[in-house]
Amino acid sequence: xxxxxxxxxxxxxxxxxxxxxxxxxxxxxxxxxxxxxxxxxxxxxxxxxxxxxxxxxxxxxxxxxxxxxxxxxxxxxxxxxxxxxxxxxxxxxxxxxxxxxxxxxxxxxxxxxxxxxxxxxxxxxxxxxxxxxxxxxxxxxxxxxxxxxxxxxxxxxxxxxxxxxxxxxxxxxxxxxxxxxxxxxxxxxxxxxxxxxxxxxxxxxxxxxxxxxxxxxxxxxxxxxxxxxxxxxxxxxxxxxxxxxxxxxxxxxxxxxxxxxxxxxxxxxxxxxxxxxxxxxxxxxxxxxxxxxxxxxxxxxxxxxxxxxxxxxxxxxxxxxxxxxxxxxxxxxxxxxxxxxxxxxxxxxxxxxxxxxxxxxxxxxxxxxxxxxxxxxxxxxxxxxxxxxxxxxxxxxxxxxxxxxxxxxxxxxxxxxxxxxxxxxxxxxxxxxxxxxxxxxxxxxxxxxxxxxxxxxxxxxxxxxxxxxxxxxxxxxxxxxxxxxxxxxxxxxxxxxxxxxxxxxxxxxxxxxxxxxxxxxxxxxxxxxxxxxxxxxxxxxxxxxxxxxxxxxxxxxxxxxxxxxxxxxxxxxxxxxxxxxxxxxxxxxxxxxxxxx
Ligand code: ADP
Ligand code: ZN
Numbered sequence: 001x002x003x004x005x006x007x008x009x010x011x012x013x014x015x016x017x018x019x020x021x022x023x024x025x026x027x028x029x030x031x032x033x034x035x036x037x038x039x040x041x042x043x044x045x046x047x048x049x050x051x052x053x054x055x056x057x058x059x060x061x062x063x064x065x066x067x068x069x070x071x072x073x074x075x076x077x078x079x080x081x082x083x084x085x086x087x088x089x090x091x092x093x094x095x096x097x098x099x100x101x102x103x104x105x106x107x108x109x110x111x112x113x114x115x116x117x118x119x120x121x122x123x124x125x126x127x128x129x130x131x132x133x134x135x136x137x138x139x140x141x142x143x144x145x146x147x148x149x150x151x152x153x154x155x156x157x158x159x160x161x162x163x164x165x166x167x168x169x170x171x172x173x174x175x176x177x178x179x180x181x182x183x184x185x186x187x188x189x190x191x192x193x194x195x196x197x198x199x200x201x202x203x204x205x206x207x208x209x210x211x212x213x214x215x216x217x218x219x220x221x222x223x224x225x226x227x228x229x230x231x232x233x234x235x236x237x238x239x240x241x242x243x244x245x246x247x248x249x250x251x252x253x254x255x256x257x258x259x260x261x262x263x264x265x266x267x268x269x270x271x272x273x274x275x276x277x278x279x280x281x282x283x284x285x286x287x288x289x290x291x292x293x294x295x296x297x298x299x300x301x302x303x304x305x306x307x308x309x310x311x312x313x314x315x316x317x318x319x320x321x322x323x324x325x326x327x328x329x330x331x332x333x334x335x336x337x338x339x340x341x342x343x344x345x346x347x348x349x350x351x352x353x354x355x356x357x358x359x360x361x362x363x364x365x366x367x368x369x370x371x372x373x374x375x376x377x378x379x380x381x382x383x384x385x386x387x388x389x390x391x392x393x394x395x396x397x398x399x400x401x402x403x404x405x406x407x408x409x410x411x412x413x414x415x416x417x418x419x420x421x422x423x424x425x426x427x428x429x430x431x432x433x434x435x436x437x438x439x440x441x442x443x444x445x446x447x448x449x450x451x452x453x454x455x456x457x458x459x460x461x462x463x464x465x466x467x468x469x470x471x472x473x474x475x476x477x478x479x480x481x482x483x484x485x486x487x488x489x490x491x492x493x494x495x496x497x498x499x500x501x502x503x504x505x506x507x508x509x510x511x512x513x514x515x516x517x518x519x520x521x522x523x524x525x526x527x528x529x530x531x532x533x534x535x536x537x538x539x540x541x542x543x544x545x546x547x548x549x550x551x552x553x554x555x556x557x558x559x560x561x562x563x564x565x566x567x568x569x570x571x572x573x574x575x576x577x578x579x580x581x582x583x584x585x586x587x588x589x590x591x592x593x594x595x596x597x
Contacts, residue, residue, distance in 0.1 A: 025137060029130060049077060049086040058103055058110065065111040066100060068093065161231070163223040163263075170213060170220055171348045171373070172341030176332055180204075180221055183307060187225035187261050190305040201330045202297055203308045205269070205323075207315045208334030211374025214311035217334070218265040221309070228262045230255060234271030245272065245289030253296040253306075261305035269310035274317045290319060297327045316532055336372050339365050349377045353384050354394040364400055367464070379403045405462070410454040418453060423582060425491060426451045426459040429501055431577040432490020432567060433461040433483060434592060439566045440479040449577075450586040458501050459581075464589075474522045477512055481559035482566075484509040489563040490574060513555040514548075523551040 049057075054077060057063050065078040067085070073093055076085045090096040100112050167177050186193050186200045193200055206214040215231070222229035232252055249272075256264045266272075272289045300306060310328060312318065322328050337345060343365035350361060368376060382403035387395040418426075430449050437443045444463035451459040472480075488502040521528030525547060531537055537544060567574055576595050580587055 025133075029134070032130075047084065047086050049088045051088060051090060054088045054090075058100070058108070061108050063110050065113065067113045067115065068097070069115045161229050163219040163229045165216060165219040165223040167220050167224055169348065170216055171344035172337050173213065173217070173334065176217065176334065177220075179332060180217065184221055184224045187221070187227050187263075187305060187307065190261060190303070194303065200307075202300060202306075202326060203310065203322075203328035203330070205315070205318075205328040205331045206309060206311045206334055207313075207331060208311070209313055209336060209372055211372035212334045212336055213373045214334055215265065215267065216373075218263060218309040218311075221307075222263040225261070225263075228259050229265060230259075230262060231265040231267065234266055234268035234273070246292035249289055249292040249296060253299075256306045257304060262307075264306060264308045266308065266310040268312065269322075270312045270314045270317045273310075273312075273319050273322050290322075294321060294327065336370060337376075339369070342368055342371065342376060345373045345376045346380065349380045353380060356392075356394045356396045359395065359397050359400065364404075367404065375407055379407050382406050405454065405460075409457055409460045409462075418458070422458065423451055424578070425495065425499055425501065427578040427581040428490045428494045428574070429487040429499070430459045430461050431574050431581060432486040432488070432493075432563070434486075435570055435574055435577060436486030436489070436563050436566050437461070437463070437483045438592075438596070439570075440483055442473070442476040442479045443483055446589050446592055448586060448588055449581060449592065451581050452585050457504070474516070474520075477516055477520075477522070478555070478559065481509050481512060481555060482562045484512075485556070485560045486563045486567070489560060489567055493564060493567050493571065494574060494578070509556060509559070510552070513552045513559075516555060517548055517551045523548075525551055 054063075057077075057079060062080050063077060064080045065085075067076040067078075069075075071093075073090050075088050075090055075096075077088050078085045097112070097114075100110055104110055104112070167181075170177060183200070183204070190200075206217065208214055218231070219229055230252065232248075236248070252264065256262055272293060297308065308328070315331070323331075343361050346361040346364055364379070368379070371379075379400070380403075383395050383400045386402050386406075387399040390399065392399060430451060434446055434449050437446060447462040447464045449459075449461045454460060484505045485502075487505050488498060491498050491502070516522040517526065518531040521530065526544070529536070529540075531540070531544070531548060573595055577587070577592070580591065580595070584591075
């Protein structure tokens, strides 16, 4: 015990020397840079123009041209009737661009040029000659950081931010917000609660899929309470070098205590907080990190107002110790939004966008069942980009539909050259999905089939899914498997060959079948038991794994047989649809239905 302490001390001392060395060198570099700048400034003095002067000149229509560089607030201005360009600094590039745009719309003829940043041109030659030394230094720092030797304050200890997110920036999630209001009150006036003898939770776990707004909620709590927000991701804690994870946790909380009241947000907590099992290698590193986290959570004094929020998508993975009283004893589940929630999220993210009059957010919300807030925000942003590229005056319905496809299936790959053979295969594959889907009772109605490649997919079959479902029946899941395997079955039936194109279908189908057996207890042989956890598996002994395997395989085999059956009975329709796809590349729901008339 003492020994390790001594080692620590020594290494701290060594680090101090290294730090001093590095600082000295950095100071010299900064000095050289500063001198350079001062020199430049002196030379340029008459060439500068103040921001207020610039605005005045713009208002008097005396500005001819403005040149900006992405990411820089320093701009070049050319005045009418003057030879030389002048320099100016603007407070915010975004706001300034908007101002100029507005002036241009009002008839002021200013030419606005935006240049890509060219870093190398900007670096003074003195610095360029120092580059090799700088690189060496950077390498040095990196190595020390990686070894966890740069212990004293050098280690990245969480991002600290003032948050300006408010609850009003979060759409839906009304109950969740209500529950968190008291946390905000506590952060604002901790004393009032303490005097009353109230105990406020230390830790709150947010369960939910990525993109459902967990980070947003944590930021909003900080924003409402006006306290700093420190964040870190669980995966950042997991490092190759032993002991670093634990020391990072310690640093993070040291900092939190120093700046309290504050919010600590740990994303992906399952990366550190997954169940402790054996003591081997990476796992014991993990355990150390988790133990440190538990120690920190337990070590809070009554009067310390630090609230820890953590997010995970996989609650079942978490070590139970994390959930004990005084630790993360409150759990809030954040679901993907329902249709009303989606409409509200769309409303928030459409504030600064221009839509054509026939676009309604309600219809977008209806078309996007199962989408997270992040995906919805992304769709609106993409649709604005697509509308701009298509030179539309405002965002049209078609832009939004394209954006939905881009976000869900991937970008249309017009330039990808597809051989005829591959096209034929894709046509039969997608036709297989569509035909099989039509004969299933629980499936969603078809929206569009296409053999235009998008993202990773060679083609796609899209469905109208405008229902929010929280539960799915066994029949639904079984039919889902049949639909997924329809693509592969069609390849085999029509071309007597199978391809790698079914990879994703097979992956998804296998996962569903596995969940049916081990998570939802839908296997007749095994009955309603949960077999998600390793611990549970151990209760039932080794043989149960064999039974799981057989049950999963049976589900898949049956589904594949059903898909093949449907296609065999409708092989003429399969041919017709595939040929139609090869001709038109994209087939709509109406055209699809015509085949069956
Ligand atoms: P998570 O932490 O759950 O992965 P985030 O909080 O990072 O998700 O959400 C990503 C983005 O998605 C947010 O910055 C926001 O733009 C959008 N978003 C998600 N949920 C909502 C919501 N309920 N209301 C408004 N925007 C949302
Ligand atoms: Zn497929």
